[in-house]
Amino acid sequence: MTDEPETTKAAPQIATTRRGFLGAGVAAGGALLGAGAARAAGPDPLITEVQPWAQGLGDGVDASPYGLPIRFEGDVVRRNVEWLTADTISSINFTPIHALDGTITPQGCAFERHHSGAIELAKEDYRLMINGLVDTPLIFTYADLERFPRETRTYFLECAANTGMEWAGSQLNGAQFTHGMIHNMDYTGVPLRLLLEEAGVKPEGKWVLVEGADASSNGRSIPLEKAMDDCLVAFKANGEALRKEHGYPVRLCVPGWEGNMWIKWLRRIEVGDQPWEQREETSKYTDTLADGTSRKFTWVMDAKSIVTSPSPQMPIKHGPGPLVITGLAWSGRGAITRVDVTVDGGKTWMPARLAAPGQDMAVSRFYLDHVWDGSEMLVQSRAIDSTGYVQPTKTELRDFRGLNSIYHNNCIQTWWVKANGEAENVEVS
């Protein structure tokens, strides 16, 4: 990036968050409880002195024809955990959920997972084939897709391995790393149903195989019912073209189901009468239980939530007093109807406020407007969805699945927030 040096320049400012917040917290702390606004020790030079930005001129239009976040936000980026994989070409990184608010994930920081790297496939070179048990095998171009009736809907995409590193114990220290294999975007595309109807599914067709155009040609079997229900062949996200790393020009959305099924660079849909048992639905994305048997076709992502702040990457810097506890909740089975938050490790729960009514298979933002007394907290959140499913604890999940499971870990997460405002990923009894 061209402004890297500037980002670096801004870094000391960020660094002080960690070193400096202790002192700041203590200074601010005393004044708060019960008091109204704190009293200033003296006039603030940022107010009393004329600042350069109030005097000179800023950038003209077109300084950045496609804008990037201001340099002060240079640390709000996807991050990789290098030891997880042998190589970045077939790997995953994490959305900086700790630093975001609202519900929509900007494409530029939405996590990536590739099996053979993010390829460049131009719209002009794009072809989508439908074959198998259909009346007429068809080929669509990108321009064809644009002529079908389309839909715009918001959906979350969660990798089945999100939080997978936490099964055996607390491991990664930050919401980005424990829960960042998720993003939530506003997709525009053509219902898969319309494309299948165009080809004419034969009565014996019960499954579809969806396959990507990259070298991994990632393939997954999807029951026809789901394919005809809400799957979307998407070409826009958050209003603009998909990013290369998310499958430009066309990806599949499989609402509420594990991210691996959301085939990127979608090139082929085959109708068949049985599942294909592809690598990604047998050797991977299956859940091995304590007795050694494994569940397969565990497609739906259960209700889950995470407090994004405070969290290890988002320590409390302001001392006791008003504190916004916020986070994300989602469910593959329906809409989020409620999120509860505890600060005592689950002895007592308080209903949080949803920023907006929950939508099916989309992320909800929650807030708890808390008054922190400055003592340590064990902060958790608990999602409840429209089916009445209540997000379980890690112990409850382990009771069903044992310790060797990896995928589909939707357990309640605990952050130990210390009196100095720092937070750590812990497990509690």
Add this chain to the structure above:
Amino acid sequence: MSKFRKRVIGTLLASSLASGLLATPALAQKIGLGRAALPEEVAAWDHDVRPDGLGLPEGSGDVLTGEELFSESCAVCHGEFAEGVDNWPKLAGGMGTLDRDDPLKTVGSYWPYLSTTWDYVHRSMPFGNAQSLSNDDVYAIVAYILYSNDLVDDDFVLSKETFTEVEMPNAGGFILDDRDTTELPAFIREPCMTECKDSVEITAHATVLDVTPNDTTDDGPVAEVVVATAEEPVPEAAVAEPAPEAAAEPAAETPADTAAADPELVAAGEKVFKKCAACHKVGDGAKNAVGPVLNGIVGRAAGTVEGFKYSKPMLDAGAGGLVWTHDELSAYLADPKGYMPKNKMSFAGLKKDSDLQAVIAYLSTFGQ
């Protein structure tokens, strides 16, 4: 406006309101977009193979042929005996470990269907050079993977005909998602709000393992101790299967040796280079891939291909003046890890001097 029209509009409005305005229209007839796919086109893309063998092409391959092919095309990442290199997937072993701590999931111990192996090797391997294997090659490589898992003898020939005779040890090890009947009854419940527990103790700390990437800002108050046994919880997804990293770095010492190169040696080198091609590209328009582009490698300073993220040892070596002369390249390619510990290239090395000479001759034909 006539009464009739009003009524139609009223009905339309009511029905669109009832449908929530969200659904796309239910279309009575086809729209007429797209065109019929030609049989050749379907054949070119429809490669999938099902557990019952549907989709398998004619062909066959034996274990010994497979061993050679595997050594050439797969062992870089998966090891000569399919035992896996570094974080790359292990394809053999692990029998009987699925109910133990840290089970080893391989083709032999875990994969329920042989078709999955055939299909995956055929469509996605070798990493960085997918769909380059002939059907017979795939049969042979899969035969070798079976052999490396002690599932067939060394005289076994895998073919479309023998395919369904092979039974995978974990074929019966899977159940369909049963959360609806096991977990949901427990988790669809009235949540407790007060006095839910008597006491709460912290039972585990993430900071015990120093495995969280450091903030750019530094000093995370985070981790302290160290343990980090690469942990098991590796997410799998994550864990997956990547490839070797990079490799050598271009250098080109005598960029100009080109002219002098012996055509036969160059031709032999082109063959040897297939071992490298999964990660390295050369020629017109070649770009960095898993490894850096190798145009102009012979004679080039180490670690200097633009846009490639080298290992620290490689960068240090380049900064220290290492140039990929014929001799340096030769030493490096004979034993990459020994020559430069901790560099990214996970390649075992070329054992035969004739291969070394040939591949360097081949590489010297590519200038910058």
